[in-house]
Amino acid sequence: MLSTIKIVLVETTHPGNIGAVARAMKNMKMHNLWLVAPKIFPSADATSRASGADDVLAGATVCETLQEAIGDCQIVFGASARGRTISWPEITPRECAEKVLIKEPGNKVAIVFGRENSGLKNHELDLCQFLLRIPCNSEYSSLNIAAAVQVVCYELFVASGLAAEEQIIVGDKGEESLATAAQMESFYTHMAEALTDIGFMHPAKSKSIMRRLRRIYNRVQLDTKELDILRGILRMSQGHKRNNDA
Amino acid sequence: MLSTIKIVLVETTHPGNIGAVARAMKNMKMHNLWLVAPKIFPSADATSRASGADDVLAGATVCETLQEAIGDCQIVFGASARGRTISWPEITPRECAEKVLIKEPGNKVAIVFGRENSGLKNHELDLCQFLLRIPCNSEYSSLNIAAAVQVVCYELFVASGLAAEEQIIVGDKGEESLATAAQMESFYTHMAEALTDIGFMHPAKSKSIMRRLRRIYNRVQLDTKELDILRGILRMSQGHKRNNDA
Numbered sequence: 001m002l003s004t005i006k007i008v009l010v011e012t013t014h015p016g017n018i019g020a021v022a023r024a025m026k027n028m029k030m031h032n033l034w035l036v037a038p039k040i041f042p043s044a045d046a047t048s049r050a051s052g053a054d055d056v057l058a059g060a061t062v063c064e065t066l067q068e069a070i071g072d073c074q075i076v077f078g079a080s081a082r083g084r085t086i087s088w089p090e091i092t093p094r095e096c097a098e099k100v101l102i103k104e105p106g107n108k109v110a111i112v113f114g115r116e117n118s119g120l121k122n123h124e125l126d127l128c129q130f131l132l133r134i135p136c137n138s139e140y141s142s143l144n145i146a147a148a149v150q151v152v153c154y155e156l157f158v159a160s161g162l163a164a165e166e167q168i169i170v171g172d173k174g175e176e177s178l179a180t181a182a183q184m185e186s187f188y189t190h191m192a193e194a195l196t197d198i199g200f201m202h203p204a205k206s207k208s209i210m211r212r213l214r215r216i217y218n219r220v221q222l223d224t225k226e227l228d229i230l231r232g233i234l235r236m237s238q239g240h241k242r243n244n245d246a
Numbered sequence: 247m248l249s250t251i252k253i254v255l256v257e258t259t260h261p262g263n264i265g266a267v268a269r270a271m272k273n274m275k276m277h278n279l280w281l282v283a284p285k286i287f288p289s290a291d292a293t294s295r296a297s298g299a300d301d302v303l304a305g306a307t308v309c310e311t312l313q314e315a316i317g318d319c320q321i322v323f324g325a326s327a328r329g330r331t332i333s334w335p336e337i338t339p340r341e342c343a344e345k346v347l348i349k350e351p352g353n354k355v356a357i358v359f360g361r362e363n364s365g366l367k368n369h370e371l372d373l374c375q376f377l378l379r380i381p382c383n384s385e386y387s388s389l390n391i392a393a394a395v396q397v398v399c400y401e402l403f404v405a406s407g408l409a410a411e412e413q414i415i416v417g418d419k420g421e422e423s424l425a426t427a428a429q430m431e432s433f434y435t436h437m438a439e440a441l442t443d444i445g446f447m448h449p450a451k452s453k454s455i456m457r458r459l460r461r462i463y464n465r466v467q468l469d470t471k472e473l474d475i476l477r478g479i480l481r482m483s484q485g486h487k488r489n490n491d492a
Contacts, residue, residue: 024393029383052386094404135404137275140298143396147270150393151400158340158381200482212475220466229458236446237483 001101002160006110007149008034008069010124013116015040019049019057020146021113026053028153029160033060034069034110049146066112066124067185074107074178075100075221078120078128079148081141088131089219093152096132097159105163107178111152116145126211127181129218176223187227188214194234247347248406252356253395254280254315256370259362261286265295265303266392267359272299274399275406279306280315280356312358312370320353321346324366324374325394327387337376339398343405357398362391422469433473434460440480 007025012018018041022033033056035041041062050057063069070076077096078088091099100109112128114120125131134143134151143151179187192210195201201209222230253271258264264287268279279302281287287308296303309315316322323342337345346355358374360366371377380389380397389397425433438456441447447455468476 026386027382136273140272147396154397
């Protein structure tokens with residue numbers, strides 16, 4: 001279960017940190033590393049700090065956009081130390097681990113970490129359902145990126161042990177699977193179109209309203225059946241418009 | 247309570263690691279660092295990796311023997327990844343944190359970390375009451391020393407309950423209040439009307455679709471601002487209809 005969870009690093013500046021992250025992951029039996037537009041990679045610094053976790057580095061997938069990295073994922077967490085003016089649903093690493101491995105197992109999961117100096121940008125957090133926040137000293141809250149990955153992967157490893165001990169049966173609930181990040185993006189694109197069509201918003205001024213709507217639908221974790229219903233509603237409101245315009 | 251717990255590093259080779267340890271400690275509100283015969287200290291590498299935790303470095307006590315460092319302590323943990331032929335009483339970081347801060351508070355505590363390559367020697371573990379072992383991949387079990395300190399200090403911080411207190415403070419963001427049940431009912435009535443108006447459903451057959459939509463919006467816990475936005479969308483889709491019908 002652990003090995004499928006993606007650790008995604010966005011625009012990491014120091015390759016040594018990438019190596020340290022690989023080591024932190026392997027220490028906790030995790031291997032699925034994605035690098036979005038790293039400044040320098042591969043690098044001797046990364047390999048040196050990986051200290052025997054070169055297999056994780058060698059297997060890392062490098063891509064250009066965060067969307068590519070998380071496209072097939074159903075639950076996406078964005079790690080952040082900063083408080084945000086718009087409040088995101090926050091979750092601790094322990095809650096995250098319980099959610100992913102015990103309460104809602106079987107989903108494709110990504111955990112996204114931002115730049116060393118500035119973390120994730122708001123438009124990147126818009127792609128995440130949960131803000132992952134490591135409890136820490138409020139007056140000195142910026143963990144080194146590899147240290148943050150270490151804490152999160154440690155909690156996942158501990159929870160996976162608990163899950164195994166408790167012999168949790170993976171949720172055979174006959175339910176619909178959760179929508180992927182790519183399906184949600186396509187939904188948001190459709191929504192923006194439809195809201196423009198019905199005159200609810202102008203494309204030029206749509207940014208903050210779309211962000212608010214993302215907040216709502218990201219945190220609800222739609223399944224594919226629910227997504228179908230909502231898209232049906234969008235289509236009807238558009239079709240209606242077109243019929244009336246004709 | 248946290249600030250009295252000593253983190254003791256024995257014969258650390260790389261000064262960068264000492265700096266990273268200082269940062270990891272300060273992130274978790276810990277300050278009491280002891281260095282037993284460090285190879286190089288102070289050092290620019292240590293200060294650079296400390297990244298703002300220079301106060302912890304400046305306050306560190308350097309001494310020649312482990313005995314000096316732990317002399318006044320009542321509970322001493324020795325961190326170790328290696329299995330030992332002689333079996334020591336083992337404890338996890340979580341158990342350690344509970345013991346120190348919840349079950350047996352008020353004792354002077356030291357947590358001892360060994361050399362980067364070879365850990366603690368048996369004669370050093372003889373001075374410890376408990377072997378502290380971080381759960382990890384049995385096939386790749388050597389954490390970076392700063393990563394190990396990070397995990398242990400994180401568990402101590404979580405146990406200290408400071409996290410809970412601080413989250414309460416963070417939570418007071420002047421957010422919108424959550425919608426009441428009555429507001430939600432009024433929203434669902436409006437939604438049913440609007441979905442009928444746009445031709446998405448027939449009133450007679452609306453029961454199961456409305457139940458599904460309730461499942462979605464009930465679990466998202468809308469605040470009043472968000473509810474206003476969604477009702478605005480419903481109104482626009484209806485107004486559009488009425489304008490076109492007129």
